[in-house]
Amino acid sequence: MKRQMTGAKMIVQALIDQGVDTVFGYPGGAVLPIYDEVFQQNSIKHVLVRHEQGAVHAAEGYARSTGKPGVVLVTSGPGATNAVTGLTDALLDSIPLVVLTGQVPTFMIGSDAFQEADTVGITRPCTKHNWLVKETDNLGATLHEAFHVATHGRPGPVLIDIPKDVQFATGHYESPKPSTSRYQPQVKGDMAEITELVAAMETAKRPIFYTGGGVINSGPAASQLLCELVEATGFPITSTLMGLGAYPASGDKWLGMLGMHGLYEANMAMHDCDLMINIGARFDDRITGVIDSFSPKSTKAHIDIDPSSINKVIRIDIPIVGDVGHVLEDLLKVWKSRGRKTNSEGLAKWWSKIEEWRAKDCLKFTQSGKVIKPQYALSRLEALTKDHDRYITTEVGQHQMWAAQYLNFEEPNRWMTSGGLGTMGYGFPASIGVQMAHPESLVINVAGEASWLMNMQEMGTAMQFGLPVKQFILNNERLGMVRQWQELLHGERYSQSWSEALPDFVKLAEAFGAKGIICSDPDDLDDAIMEMINYDGPVIFDCLVEKHENCFPMIPSGKAHNEMLLPGDHETQGVIDAKGSVLV
Amino acid sequence: MAALKIKKGATSHSAYNLRPNFSDVVEKHTLAVLVENEPGALARVIGLFSGRGYNIDSLTVAEVDHTGHLSRITIVTSGTPQVIEQIKAQVGRIVPVHEVHDLTVEGPSVERELAMFKVVCKGEHRVEALRLADIFRVNVVDSTLESFVFEITGAPEKIDAFAELMRPLGLVDVARTGVAALARGI
Numbered sequence: 021m022k023r024q025m026t027g028a029k030m031i032v033q034a035l036i037d038q039g040v041d042t043v044f045g046y047p048g049g050a051v052l053p054i055y056d057e058v059f060q061q062n063s064i065k066h067v068l069v070r071h072e073q074g075a076v077h078a079a080e081g082y083a084r085s086t087g088k089p090g091v092v093l094v095t096s097g098p099g100a101t102n103a104v105t106g107l108t109d110a111l112l113d114s115i116p117l118v119v120l121t122g123q124v125p126t127f128m129i130g131s132d133a134f135q136e137a138d139t140v141g142i143t144r145p146c147t148k149h150n151w152l153v154k155e156t157d158n159l160g161a162t163l164h165e166a167f168h169v170a171t172h173g174r175p176g177p178v179l180i181d182i183p184k185d186v187q188f189a190t191g192h193y194e195s196p197k198p199s200t201s202r203y204q205p206q207v208k209g210d211m212a213e214i215t216e217l218v219a220a221m222e223t224a225k226r227p228i229f230y231t232g233g234g235v236i237n238s239g240p241a242a243s244q245l246l247c248e249l250v251e252a253t254g255f256p257i258t259s260t261l262m263g264l265g266a267y268p269a270s271g272d273k274w275l276g277m278l279g280m281h282g283l284y285e286a287n288m289a290m291h292d293c294d295l296m297i298n299i300g301a302r303f304d305d306r307i308t309g310v311i312d313s314f315s316p317k318s319t320k321a322h323i324d325i326d327p328s329s330i331n332k333v334i335r336i337d338i339p340i341v342g343d344v345g346h347v348l349e350d351l352l353k354v355w356k357s358r359g360r361k362t363n364s365e366g367l368a369k370w371w372s373k374i375e376e377w378r379a380k381d382c383l384k385f386t387q388s389g390k391v392i393k394p395q396y397a398l399s400r401l402e403a404l405t406k407d408h409d410r411y412i413t414t415e416v417g418q419h420q421m422w423a424a425q426y427l428n429f430e431e432p433n434r435w436m437t438s439g440g441l442g443t444m445g446y447g448f449p450a451s452i453g454v455q456m457a458h459p460e461s462l463v464i465n466v467a468g469e470a471s472w473l474m475n476m477q478e479m480g481t482a483m484q485f486g487l488p489v490k491q492f493i494l495n496n497e498r499l500g501m502v503r504q505w506q507e508l509l510h511g512e513r514y515s516q517s518w519s520e521a522l523p524d525f526v527k528l529a530e531a532f533g534a535k536g537i538i539c540s541d542p543d544d545l546d547d548a549i550m551e552m553i554n555y556d557g558p559v560i561f562d563c564l565v566e567k568h569e570n571c572f573p574m575i576p577s578g579k580a581h582n583e584m585l586l587p588g589d590h591e592t593q594g595v596i597d598a599k600g601s602v603l604v
Numbered sequence: 605m606a607a608l609k610i611k612k613g614a615t616s617h618s619a620y621n622l623r624p625n626f627s628d629v630v631e632k633h634t635l636a637v638l639v640e641n642e643p644g645a646l647a648r649v650i651g652l653f654s655g656r657g658y659n660i661d662s663l664t665v666a667e668v669d670h671t672g673h674l675s676r677i678t679i680v681t682s683g684t685p686q687v688i689e690q691i692k693a694q695v696g697r698i699v700p701v702h703e704v705h706d707l708t709v710e711g712p713s714v715e716r717e718l719a720m721f722k723v724v725c726k727g728e729h730r731v732e733a734l735r736l737a738d739i740f741r742v743n744v745v746d747s748t749l750e751s752f753v754f755e756i757t758g759a760p761e762k763i764d765a766f767a768e769l770m771r772p773l774g775l776v777d778v779a780r781t782g783v784a785a786l787a788r789g790i
Contacts (some may be wrong), residue, residue: 140644145655149699152643169699203699328693331686 022194027156028053028187031120034163036063037195040091042082042456043067044075048095049135050122053187058093067456067485070477072099074449076106076177077475080115081453084436085411087239089116089170090453096122097135100181101142105443107177108146112440113262114237116175118166119147125185126154139181148176154183156191164196165203173205174326175237205325209342209350217297217321217338218354224295224319225366226373227255230278230307233262233439234300234324234344236432242345243267243432246299249352253362256374258286260301262439265429275374279307280575281421284382284584285374287573290315291581292373298322300344303334304440305603313580323347382573382586383425392542394419394494394565398426398466401492404549408462411454413437415447415471418500418571423466445474448491452478455487462490462553469495469562470519479532482558490552491560496567497522504570509601525562532558540564577603632661633688633708634715634785637677640700641667648698649677658691659683662717662760664782674702680760680783707785715785719763720745721754725774733773740766751776 025033031054035043044067047055058066069075072094079090094103100121110117124133140152149169153159162180170178221227229250235242243266250257250273257267258278267274276283278290287309290296296318301307308314314334321338322330330339340347355361387396398419412427413436414420420437429435436454438446451465465472472493482489502517526536535555539548539562552559572587578600585595639645646665653660662680667673681691688706696704707713723733730752737744737754740762746753756766760783767778 141647144644144648145651173697202702326693326697328690328697330693332690332693335686 022192024190025193026053026188026190027159027182028057030156030159030191030193031163031182031187032057032061032064033193034160034196035091036061038164038167039088040064043091043093044069044078044082044453045093046072046075046095046099048099048122050096050124050184051093051099051120051187053184054093054120054122054182065456066093067452067481069449069452070480071475072102073105073445074452074475074478074481076103076110076117076119077443077446077449078453078456078478078481079117079119080106080110080113080446081413081436081450082457083115083117083453084236084450085433085454086457087433089118089167089175092117092119094119094121095135096124096139097137099135100137100139104142104146105441107143107179109438109441109443109446110177111146111148113438114175114233115177116170117177118163118170119177119179121179121181122187123152123181123183126183127185129183139179143179146177147179148174150179150181152181152183153186156186156189159186159191160193165201167196168199168201169203172201172203174234206341207325207343207346209323209340209347211350211354213338213340214347214350215354217340218351218358220295220319220321220338221253221255221297221355222358222361223363225363226289226293226370227253227295227297227367228275228289228293229255229257229297229299230259230290230301231257231263231266231299232260232301235263235266236300238300238325238344240432242343242348245345245348245352247271249348252352252360253355254367255297255362256289256371258282258290260304260307260439261424261437263301264424264435265432268430269428270430277424279304280309281425281571281573282575283425284380284573284586285377287575287581287584288377289374293318296320298324299348300324302329303332305333308334309575309580309583310578310600315581380586385587387542390541392540392545392563392565394422394496394569395426396542397494397545397563397565398422400545400549401464401466402427404546405462405464405553408553409458409460410434411436411451411458411461411463413447413450413454413463413465415465415467415474416442416444417468417471417502418496418504418569419466419468419471419494421501421571422494427466444471446471448472448475448489449478449481451489451491452481452485452487455489456485463488464490464492467491467493468500469493469497469522469525470499473519476528479529479534479558479560483532483534486557488555488557488559491558492552493525493560493562494565495522495525495562496565496569498567500569501571503568507570508576509596525560529558529560534558534560536560536562538562538564576600627685630682630684631688631708632680632682633706634713634783635679635681635692635695636703636705636707636785637679637695637701638668638703639675639677639698640702641673641675642700645675645700646677648700649679649695652694652698653679653681653691656694658687662782664784678783678785705787707787710787712788713785714788715759715783716757717760717763717781717783718755718757719767719778719780721756721767721770721775722751722777723754723770723774724751724776726750729773733770736766736769736773742766
């Protein structure tokens, strides 16, 4: 059915028709007609952020915790440029977003008008796709196509730039139809390749599943299939930072996270395996360590919906292009139909080897004295919140890695972190987006004090919308990860890596009308965490921790999986050679 | 290496040969990219090459199907087999890209380029330039008493060869279109 309406009304109507219930945004001159329509309806909640970067991260948090696309509405010029970090973050982590930006009227484009920026030009490399809509008649179809592109294939952020005159003008609007889009990435894997993988699984002596965010992006069914496959085969499983929760951390096949700060057993198993089955991960450099020594003895299979991920960095023997859920379904079917075979003798030996590595207990730490160890803080947070309906977001740095190591995730979509781009300032606004989607749940942002300050203005948002987000700040008064690298690489010259002139976080919370808690004594920690959990409103928790703790295990840059530094490896000077030191 | 044919929505699941050899030998490949003729489409393709550090040796683009809104971009690029495969996969996932063909591996193809040369010369050089132009089947599209503009169509190597011959005779200006290429046969 075609209807006549203004472009601005069309935008709101299209969002409603696409099932959007929440929009994160900030008004400005070039989006006033849209905001006027937002004012006159009740179907969509608008969350007024305090900075456009916050809007995009909040939408990311919303998207990752629900599986639905996050929606952002910002104005032209600075509104759009402030969104760029969030767009890049979502692109690298494959988060579906639809970002709407206002633009100066079509007849002023190119004239350096007030708040004009070449938004589609600026965001072309940091979106999956973007559009500048110059005709109101095309607006509805473009909006529907945007949702389709953002959520199909490898998900990602898309942007629609809408000049103000297009918002005022009247045009035809059509409701979304079952997709007529030309963009239809393949989801079914090639059966011959899947069969080849099954054959390899039947004989492998030392197999491992290496899973990533693609499993979570594929939807809850994919995570269930993964669990079924792991339980049925008895193969060990490890995951990237992005994939945590797809397989439950309590499962006995779980080796923990792999990679630069991954677990010893996970990395050793990756190095020594003879069959690596990559499911929805992308051989990121945080995972592989030095490429030349990466898992030298293994046959490598790779399941990915994006053909460009395959053979990008690691040579693949069994490539399978397709959606994780579809491929796992077929894989299980074929494996079962061929008699559910595995090499049980080889597997038994493999597991006994893995148990030897596990016995190292690489996350072991000792809490002693009157200073809280960050590992202890997170262990207690885990113990006291694990039975809650809990969502975790993080900022970026040491605390993020410790959170990945010491918090356990039993389900997908419970863990929101900036993996690919490593965006400090991600976690707080992300926690707001998560809480909007799950108002009754316990949402905790595990933060470092420096990251947290990068988007602290969003306290206003949390207060305005009554979002009881818990900001659990591991405060070491340092840029901890920078400090750690300066220790390892730069002769302990700690250039600019301390946080001076920090605010009093309790007073800061109170200034916004929130609750502030400070804790520096390990004996008080449990009570303080309980106080945070039980408070019905936003909390800033200032947890003063050991200032010079290093995050281990660690694969130093330029080293292989089997050359990890473990806690207790106090000799950290000179472990990274000249070749490794140019890496980030 | 098997033929590349990324056709979105196609039923073939092996989108292209995903098992390239990882040799260090740099190869030259000619890619034909069919892309929706919309604003920014060319910028997307070029931006991808610069953003990811790939080479562009030559690039031509023009609309080839007005009713279907399709443009054809012909890119000559060079890289190791792994890089070439990566370029094809990266270009193939750009949303408005319909098809990517690697003409270098998909079978025989024909490549042509058009160039114009301005040669300023007198006397014997003038005669020699004209004689060589004749041998290369080059058209004279402009002439003064002291100069010619030659128009040459052919494979890039032929144009390179003609340019080398003209250089000592007074070559002062060159304009080249870049390569256009099509697969041979049907």
